[in-house]
Amino acid sequence: MRVLTVNTGSSSIKLRLLGGDDELLGEHEAEAGGDGVDGGALAAALGQLGGADAVAHRLVHGGARDAPARVDDALLRELRELVPLAPLHQPKALAAIDAVARARPGLTGVACFDTAFHAGLPAEAATYALPADLRERYGLRRYGFHGLSHAYAARRATELLGLGPGARIVVCHLGAGASLAAVRDGASRDTTMGFTPLEGIVMATRSGSVDPGLVLWLVDQGIAPRELHEALERRSGLLGLAGTADMRELLARDDDDARLALSVYLHRLAASVAAMAAALGGLDALVFTGGVGERAAAVRAGAAERLEFLGVALDAGANDAASGDADVGTAGARVRAAVVAAREDVEMARQTRELLAP
Numbered sequence: 001m002r003v004l005t006v007n008t009g010s011s012s013i014k015l016r017l018l019g020g021d022d023e024l025l026g027e028h029e030a031e032a033g034g035d036g037v038d039g040g041a042l043a044a045a046l047g048q049l050g051g052a053d054a055v056a057h058r059l060v061h062g063g064a065r066d067a068p069a070r071v072d073d074a075l076l077r078e079l080r081e082l083v084p085l086a087p088l089h090q091p092k093a094l095a096a097i098d099a100v101a102r103a104r105p106g107l108t109g110v111a112c113f114d115t116a117f118h119a120g121l122p123a124e125a126a127t128y129a130l131p132a133d134l135r136e137r138y139g140l141r142r143y144g145f146h147g148l149s150h151a152y153a154a155r156r157a158t159e160l161l162g163l164g165p166g167a168r169i170v171v172c173h174l175g176a177g178a179s180l181a182a183v184r185d186g187a188s189r190d191t192t193m194g195f196t197p198l199e200g201i202v203m204a205t206r207s208g209s210v211d212p213g214l215v216l217w218l219v220d221q222g223i224a225p226r227e228l229h230e231a232l233e234r235r236s237g238l239l240g241l242a243g244t245a246d247m248r249e250l251l252a253r254d255d256d257d258a259r260l261a262l263s264v265y266l267h268r269l270a271a272s273v274a275a276m277a278a279a280l281g282g283l284d285a286l287v288f289t290g291g292v293g294e295r296a297a298a299v300r301a302g303a304a305e306r307l308e309f310l311g312v313a314l315d316a317g318a319n320d321a322a323s324g325d326a327d328v329g330t331a332g333a334r335v336r337a338a339v340v341a342a343r344e345d346v347e348m349a350r351q352t353r354e355l356l357a358p
Contacts, residue, residue, distance in 0.1 A: 114148055
């Protein structure tokens with residue numbers, strides 16, 4: 001089955017056409033501005049890529065759904081209600097679904113959810129210590145995100161490192177958005193993002209976890225919730241600390257703000273890896289993926305240095321030279337380490353084939 005994958009990010013749309021064995025038959029990337037997509041440009045790109053048997057769309061938020069689903073009107077209504085919980089991505093993904101449906105009206109659409117991988121989190125990991133009436137009325141729980149990337153990276157690292165069944169794996173998806181997942185037996189046991197993608201480690205423009213009392217205090221000072229939301233989503237993180245959201249630029253600088261931003265980033269990252277290891281009862285492998293995870297050797301080295309007490313040790317040469325999938329751990333280290341190229345498209349295609357299999 002040839003599957004067209006549509007991966008709509010906060011600023012771009014990546015199209016890939018995969019053959020039956022996941023071979024890449026064609027790809028195209030375009031900018032996604034505002035909350036919409038350029039339907040004409042998308043239709044032209046689809047024409048260049050050729051025919052497909054199905055289209056798989058990445059949706060950041062699928063609510064409590066634990067599996068992919070065929071796209072229909074009822075599903076779209078459900079997904080629109082989740083827009084406030086993922087405002088950077090969900091509107092553009094929905095716009096892409098509409099644009100592809102208009103360009104290829106006969107193509108079966110499948111929605112693949114980043115949240116689905118975490119739908120089976122243990123109750124102790126998924127539950128917020130909030131009043132029961134609020135949790136039940138509003139469906140408050142930790143959903144988790146980046147599930148397509150975490151699922152693929154954990155499976156690929158298991159193959160790459162020759163890990164046995166039951167291996168305890170922490171996957172670090174580090175990009176503009178960033179999250180960690182504790183994975184065992186192919187299932188998520190804990191993760192750093194929560195009800196929305198704001199929770200967790202420091203990101204490019206998102207704050208990550210902050211004291212909720214601090215947020216309430218700022219509201220009491222007269223800052224409107226909408227303004228505060230904008231600040232936490234788009235003006236915080238590395239951008240708020242050092243004036244840039246680009247990790248490459250940050251690593252190239254040598255000034256106090258850049259050093260502080262990197263230190264805060266690595267401090268939160270290492271602490272969260274340790275927390276994920278605690279959820280697993282130990283750590284057998286540490287995996288880096290995503291744009292920063294794959295390309296920033298200094299970030300991997302800085303994290304490993306802070307995690308030496310867990311048995312993490314990187315081979316400096318292998319870490320510096322890593323390109324694509326690579327084993328970057330020191331021989332004999334108690335914890336294996338790997339870099340895995342993010343392939344959410346492969347995971348989306350796999351889920352689509354399973355859903356549509358006769």
